[in-house]
Amino acid sequence: MITSSSPLPRRGVLALAGAGAVGLGLAACSGPSTAAGETGGAEQAKTDWSGVTPADTVTVWTNHPGKSQAVEEEFLARFAKTNPDITVEFVTAGANYDEISQKFQAALTGSDLPDLVLLSDVWWFRYALNGQLAPLGDLLPAAGVHVGNYQPGLLADYQYDDQQWAVPYCRSTPVFYYNKAHWAAAGLPDRGPETWSEFEQWLPKLQAAGTGAQAPYGLGKGTGNASWIHQNLIWGRGGALSEDWTMTVDSPEVLEASDYLRSFITRGWAAVSSSDQASDFGAGLYSSVIGSTGSLSGILAGAAFDVGNAFLPGGPAGRFTPTGGAGFAVPAKRSPEQQLAAATFLKFLAEDDNTAYFSQNTGYMPVTTGAVDSGPMQEVYAQTPLFKTAVDQLANVRKQDNARVFVPGGDQSTVTAWEKVMLQGAPSAEAWGTAQDEIQRSYETDVAPLVKA
Incomplete structure (x- = not known):
């Protein structure tokens, strides 16, 4: 477990933990099936989020994209200050996006699921198609996420059947x-x-x-x-x-x-x-x-x-x-309390200062429009114009082909x-x-x- 060097409250500590290799023995070339009925994915009933209290823990499955462990440690300190009642744990669920998805597929048959899972452009759709991800259309606003601040093209990459199934995080071209x-x-x-x-x-x-x-x-x-x-x-x-x-x-x-x-x-x-x-x-x-x-x-x-x-x-x-990278999704089998806690952490990640900090330290694109225009990112672009190339190149973005990603x-x-x-x-x-x-x-x-x- 990686801990912060500065003292933190007991609650709200954002820890980094290594996970067991459950499911990682699956062949790298074989992807999760979309066969219906494997995990009982079903239509979700409407939730009255006004009556839900967030859970006190959030487990995040990731591969620390862009060698972002140090960034996650900084998020540890920032999140603890404003959310002392929620403990968030980053779990190393694989060395890459494929391994995360294989582990997630194996976990869907049981109860050992994360509250947030990092899914790449070629993985999220099959889970959404089977009802294994929670739709985010009502959940994000309930947690106070300013959805309109996401870069529209990046947010749209996770939309299907008039629903939002994930939000952008480590995005690139x-x-x-x-x-x-x-x-x-x-x-x-x-x-x-x-x-x-x-x-x-x-x-x-x-x-x-x-x-x-x-x-x-x-x-x-x-x-x-x-x-x-x-x-x-x-x-x-x-x-x-x-x-x-x-x-x-x-x-x-x-x-x-x-x-x-x-x-x-x-x-x-x-x-x-x-x-x-x-x-x-x-x-x-x-x-x-x-x-x-x-x-x-x-x-x-x-x-x-x-x-x-x-x-x-x-x-x-x-x-x-093409655009690429990965976004965070919420598993459908988590309780409303867990889903709302997960969305609370998504709100934190989508704040412009945090989005800008992640981009500054990894090279991934800022996923919110406010972060692109923020003072910190403008300083980065002035000092190192190479970081702005990908943002400017969004004008040339084309939706990826279904044959590859879906x-x-x-x-x-x-x-x-x-x-x-x-x-x-x-x-x-x-x-x-x-x-x-x-x-x-x-x-x-x-x-x-x-x-x-």
Whole structure:
């Protein structure tokens, strides 16, 4: 357990605890099913929140995104001052979003559930679809949460069937990072490429510049990375992994984008990171990468060179970016008292000062409009303009494709396709054809019977 260095009241202490590995033995490639009836998820009766008193404890399942343990300790002190009657505990429920969700899935069959669970963009929908999350439309106002202060596009990411199912917390967009010294050595302008075509013209110059990098461009792999980032490349070519609930995973535009990226590798312009492309970039192994906004603080802390960042490159069909990251949801099986206590903590997290503090110290985007305009964030943007790139890039945001974020296993299937092409040199038609079959089958089995038109 991690405790604060300053004395705190007995009640209201925000503790950090490690959780057991229940459910973490599940295969990483297998996601929770959306099969109805598994956990008894049912329509929730209306609650008269005016007659509910918040519980005195809140358990939060998280993976401490952006290495935010120190931020959580600061939240410990702040929350204790204003909410002495509620004790909040952060529990390490996994090393990443997938592990949290697998643990949550296992817990749904019993009573050992959190009051708040951090769910990523590819996990929350299946739980909402099965009635395993509490709708927040009435709960948030009952706790005094100023819902209208959330960034509208980020809040809307968790809406389905006229309900709000989660709220944004650690939210990001992928951004283009580049090594300014390598750019200068290659005679390039101090900015990111406007288009993929322009980047294609720059890569041979970087390759010939003698920078000592392993490759001019570093590629990421794994869930929450390759498939998320490369939606930009597909969209820029006029394609998509799906159109609403029609799966288009092996469409000509997807295959074209896949072949195009593979050509970067075969020409020696790009290499796939064996670990994390953002960390490798910070270590000087690549001249450029696309990585999460949430990686910015770590990159700046580790890099021995000047870092630049920019919007993602565009394509013939336009310049687009996906949002990503995770938000907090409330399990439906918690009592009204527990749900109201959880929402009380959400109110605290959504206060502009706290939202700004989290963003300042992790690099994630401020999820409230007030935090963006606050004095602390304006100081951050003035001192380190790189932090504002992701916020400005919200103008280019496009809703992620259902095939990736709403179909169970969709992220894993598309990541596997990218990795087959990037790492094994598999023909794009073969790799993406397999992904199309898997995702279509998952949609027909797990989503179509439950989804509302």
